[in-house]
Amino acid sequence: MTAGAEPASGFAWPEALCVAVRSLPEHRRLWVAVSGGLDSTLLLHLACHGHAGAARPKAIHVNHQLQPNAGETESFCRELCQTLGVELTVRRVAVAERMAGGGPSGLEEAARHARYEVFESLLAPGDLLLMAHHADDQAETVLFRLLRGTGVRGLAGMPRYRPLGRGRLFRPLLDFDRAQLVQWATRAGLRWVEDPSNTDPGFDRNFLRHTVLPVLKPRWPGLNRRLAHTATACADSAWLNDRLAEIHWQSCGDDSGRLALTALAGLSPLEQQNLVRWWIRRGGYPLPPRSDWSQVVAELCGAGADREPELLGKGFAVRRYRRHLYLVPQRPPLPTAPMAVTPGRVLAWGEWRVGLYPTVERQGEAPAIRVSTRQGGERFRPAPDRPVRPVKKWLQEQGVPPWERARIPLVFRQEAGGWTLIGIGDLWCHGQYSGSAPVAGWRLIVERDCD
Known part of the structure; x- marks a missing residue:
């Protein structure tokens, strides 16, 4: 299916639509998510029209490889962008391999996660991604979340503007019904590709779109506006809840x-x-x-x-x-066996980093140093004038939570009689390996990664 670079002769874009894409948040680079369907095709045309004379937007197409016409849709997006002079980035994802659950709902959710992961990977600081969600999409989202069971944050629906990866996401068409977009796109002579899955009632959103909402709309005219009002009220409540939590955080x-x-x-x-x-x-x-x-x-x-x-x-x-x-x-598993520390190099130990570095005053070869977790029965002398203490009891006295005690690195030095404890995480280090001028000529540094 081909697409024209410009709307039909004599067609002028409605001013309301033009304003929607001209009044964008500040950005360094503009992207448009393009699926090949009516909404995103229209949005790409609008973005190009609204940025006439300025830098052309870039486009992203995610091929989920789920539909029989997935290849045709990708080709359409390539031809559309080539005709409009827009640089297109295509990413193919294997959704079926990452389903979170069974059935259409699981597939729908997996496709969404895969799509947004692609967006997040491409956006740089200062980038703005436009998505073509409209008022009908918002109504479906609010109803879907209501039926699934959610609080005011879920009933707030899709935000118009939010962070996404290192950039931001913006939905300029949320105030327009799909029927309006269809009418304008048809008048403009635009072409697009239909996704065959959009008519499958096995998907929850399709069931709402084709079965539930057509029954509700004649009974409650302006249903999209009513649900949008509910979403806005819930978004306001969610904001107030957050503000209250911030106040309570100051004292708690x-x-x-x-x-x-x-x-x-x-x-x-x-x-x-x-x-x-x-x-x-x-x-x-x-x-x-x-x-x-x-x-x-x-x-x-x-x-x-x-x-x-x-x-x-x-x-x-x-x-x-x-x-x-x-x-x-949640932390990854720690090594099951002790690991040697190579002088001058950092040893990664879970969320910890262990290093042994020479000082100017060092003499002789580097000591043999290794790291392990507690095995039970370890003892050490906190200071030369202090008695020997069990590590377990000392960690309890320091207020280290049990789950951290199990992961804290213990650093040992090899001596004639075996291995001697010289470091416990970032809580204690033997005087020979710490201070401004370590006696051993080597400085031990144990640091925890910043979360």
Whole structure:
């Protein structure tokens, strides 16, 4: 299918559409997500029209390789962009290999994640990506999330403007119904490719689009506007919830990123839930899809001192220790055997970095140094005038949480009688290997990566 570079002779783009693509957030480089369908084809034409005389936008097409006409659609996008003088980037993804669940819904979600991962990988700081979602898409999103079960944040629908990777995403067509876009695109003589999956009622959004919404719209005229109003009201409520959480964080949070249970106890249960959810999102993690938040947060905050409540999520866990809640990132497994430290080179040990470096005053060869985790029974002398202490008990006294004790690197030096402990994470280092002028002539540095 071919596409013309310009609309039909005599056609003028409506001013409302022109304003939508002229009034864009500040950006360094403009991208347009192009699927080959009506909406994105129209948006690309508008972006080119609105940037006449300026730098041409760039286009991104993600080929999910799911439909029989996937190749035809990719070819159409290439021809469209060539005709408009737009540089096109195509990425092919294997969606079927990464499905999060079975059936059409799982496929739909996997395709979305794959698509956005491509966008994030391409956007640079200062880049702006335009997407062609319109008012009908927003209505479907709000209804879909309502039926799936969500709070005000989900019912806020798709934001018009948000961060995406190192750039930003903007949806300039959210105020227009699809029927309007079809009418304008037809008058302009534009051509596009239909995705055959768009008529498959097995997909939840298609079921809403073709079965549910056509029944609702005659009964409630202006349904898209009504749902858009609901989305806006929910977005306002979500913003206020975040603002309240930020205020509570000032009294409940600390410089280590923890939440103090004593301060949390002064909040109402709803305020506690709001703060904990905000805290998790602030850490960059998605909220677990739970319906029992009140019970979970009550357990985290109010369980007995002998209990160890835990909330598990994707890539993180919320744990409690000594009257604080910790947001703990999921870590890769540590090496199962001790590892030698090569002088002058950094040894990666999980989230830790261990290095042994010579000083100007050093004499002789480098000592044999190795790193391992606690095996049990390790002892050390914290200072020359202090008694020998069990490492386990000392870590407890330092307030190191149990999950960190299991990962903290222990550094040993080889001596005639075996291996001697000379370092415990970034908490303690033997005097011979620390200070301004280490006696051993070698300086031991153990650092934790910044999260």
